[in-house]
Amino acid sequence: xxxxxxxxxxxxxxxxLARLPGLGPRSARRAALTLLKKxxxxxxxxxxAMRIASERVVVCASCGNVxxxxxxxxxxxxxxxxxxxxxVEDVSDLWALERAGxxxxxYHVLGGVLSALDGVRPENLAIDRLVARAAEPGVxxxxxxxxATVDGQTTAHYVTEALAHLPVTVTRLAHGVxxxxxxxxxxxxxLSAALKRRTAM
Amino acid sequence: xxxxxxxxxxxxxxxxLARLPGLGPRSARRAALTLLKKxxxxxxxxxxAMRIASERVVVCASCGNVxxxxxxxxxxxxxxxxxxxxxVEDVSDLWALERAGxxxxxYHVLGGVLSALDGVRPENLAIDRLVARAAEPGVxxxxxxxxATVDGQTTAHYVTEALAHLPVTVTRLAHGVxxxxxxxxxxxxxLSAALKRRTAM
Numbered sequence: 001x002x003x004x005x006x007x008x009x010x011x012x013x014x015x016x017l018a019r020l021p022g023l024g025p026r027s028a029r030r031a032a033l034t035l036l037k038k039x040x041x042x043x044x045x046x047x048x049a050m051r052i053a054s055e056r057v058v059v060c061a062s063c064g065n066v067x068x069x070x071x072x073x074x075x076x077x078x079x080x081x082x083x084x085x086x087x088v089e090d091v092s093d094l095w096a097l098e099r100a101g102x103x104x105x106x107y108h109v110l111g112g113v114l115s116a117l118d119g120v121r122p123e124n125l126a127i128d129r130l131v132a133r134a135a136e137p138g139v140x141x142x143x144x145x146x147x148a149t150v151d152g153q154t155t156a157h158y159v160t161e162a163l164a165h166l167p168v169t170v171t172r173l174a175h176g177v178x179x180x181x182x183x184x185x186x187x188x189x190x191l192s193a194a195l196k197r198r199t200a201m
Numbered sequence: 202x203x204x205x206x207x208x209x210x211x212x213x214x215x216x217x218l219a220r221l222p223g224l225g226p227r228s229a230r231r232a233a234l235t236l237l238k239k240x241x242x243x244x245x246x247x248x249x250a251m252r253i254a255s256e257r258v259v260v261c262a263s264c265g266n267v268x269x270x271x272x273x274x275x276x277x278x279x280x281x282x283x284x285x286x287x288x289v290e291d292v293s294d295l296w297a298l299e300r301a302g303x304x305x306x307x308y309h310v311l312g313g314v315l316s317a318l319d320g321v322r323p324e325n326l327a328i329d330r331l332v333a334r335a336a337e338p339g340v341x342x343x344x345x346x347x348x349a350t351v352d353g354q355t356t357a358h359y360v361t362e363a364l365a366h367l368p369v370t371v372t373r374l375a376h377g378v379x380x381x382x383x384x385x386x387x388x389x390x391x392l393s394a395a396l397k398r399r400t401a402m
Contacts (some may be wrong), residue, residue: 006296007269013254016247020224020232027223033293034222035251036258036267046217047251050236053214054244057237066237068208092234095207 010036062133064109064126066091074107081105083140085133087159089113089147097145105143106135113146113155125155127162134168141169148175211237263334265310265327267292275308282306284341286334288360290314292346300348306344309334314347323348327358328363335369342370349376 010032018028035043059065060072066072074080074094084105088094094107110125134142144159146152160170175193177186184194186194207215211233219229236244260266261273275281275295285306289295295308300369311326335343345360347353362369376394378387387395 003250005368006267007258007274008256009250009269010267013247013250016243016250019243021235022224022228022232023221024358029293029296031221032254033267033291036254036292039255039258042217042220043251044256046214047248049210049214050244050248050251052210053233053237053238054248056210057240059209064209066211068210073208090234092230095230100333107389 062129063107064091064111064129065094065107079104082138084143085130085139085141086143086145087130088145089152089155093145093147103143110146110155113149113151114158115151121163122158127159130159131162131166134163134166139168141171144170144172146172148173172189226307232235237290263330264308265292265312265330266295280305282340285344286331286340287344287346288331289346290353290356294346294348304344311347311356311360314350314352315359316352323359323363328360331360332367335364335367340369342372345371345373347373349374 014032056068057068062071065072087108108130144156146156177194215229215233257269263272266273288309309331345357347357377399378395
């Protein structure tokens with residue numbers, strides 16, 4: 001990869017950028033060049049933002065969210081409904097649900113889903129911590145908001161069983177036609193679910 | 202974008218990452234999460250690599266290449282053929298030609314192409330510097346390796362005229378069928394050029 005032309009410093013920058021999701025070797029080179037061209041406006045500020053994030057960002061010991069404080073801003077937000085815990089696979093799912101803004105509750109990040117193939121077992125996920133939180137007084141409902149994939153649903157069932165002895169209601173997200181979605185492009189499973197759970201107009 | 206959930210430090214990181222080519226708002230969030238999860242292995246080293254690049258990388262005053270020294274490693278490499286200058290639009294094109302490894306000569310980065318639409322005029326490009334370099338003793342050929350786009354070819358003609366008074370041969374890259382390319386997918390212009398410039402088997 002252009003050895004001897006771009007120096008080792010630039011090569012190292014490209015190699016590290018290529019490890020980001022969404023950037024391959026070619027786009028990492030483009031990204032590195034953009035950074036070098038916009039040194040004042042982008043490279044410097046980004047290096048500084050990374051340094052600050054590296055120093056200050058911590059994982060919330062309670063819910064698994066990333067923030068600059070532990071417990072995180074979600075866990076300490078008194079305006080949130082403490083009776084509901086939304087279980088998600090990853091922090092990105094937490095962010096996605098917050099963008100939807102439909103619920104103002106607490107979260108619990110599992111840190112993955114069970115997977116025989118990838119060797120992810122229950123003890124690798126934050127399931128014990130979820131059970132402990134769900135057992136706290138005041139918690140009434142646990143919404144299992146895991147992906148509708150095979151591994152996601154396997155994990156959802158495991159979580160449901162782990163919570164079965166507690167006096168909490170365990171629910172999951174509704175299946176159906178995505179808002180704005182075209183029926184023609186949907187799979188049979190989604191269409192069946194949407195028909196079965198049809199609601200009055 | 203998840204305000205109050207991800208703190209301002211993470212938001213800033215996401216916003217800066219989204220300004221890289223190839224990363225949109227969604228993939229910038231994924232990249233930021235990956236960085237925060239791989240703090241030791243990726244976030245720290247990348248921040249450091251950026252800081253080093255920001256401090257050490259300079260633009261070669263002679264050819265426009267980016268390197269940690271000025272003049273750059275290409276300009277100071279005595280093993281290169283100093284009689285040939287390859288004119289490219291951008292440093293990424295220089296890297297691409299070096300990867301091809303077909304020529305061991307010197308380069309000249311114009312820093313763009315002429316574009317009436319984007320307001321890029323000859324004085325915005327490193328054309329005067331190219332003419333000065335091509336006038337140096339020992340230079341015999343200038344290869345205009347600009348993109349085969351309308352703006353690229355307009356610039357190629359402008360560069361050729363600017364060099365016309367000098368005793369150097371000005372050449373351009375061959376048009377033809379890309380190696381591994383399927384004729385069915387090629388445009389008429391490329392096929393015409395490939396036919397016109399056919400060579401003996």
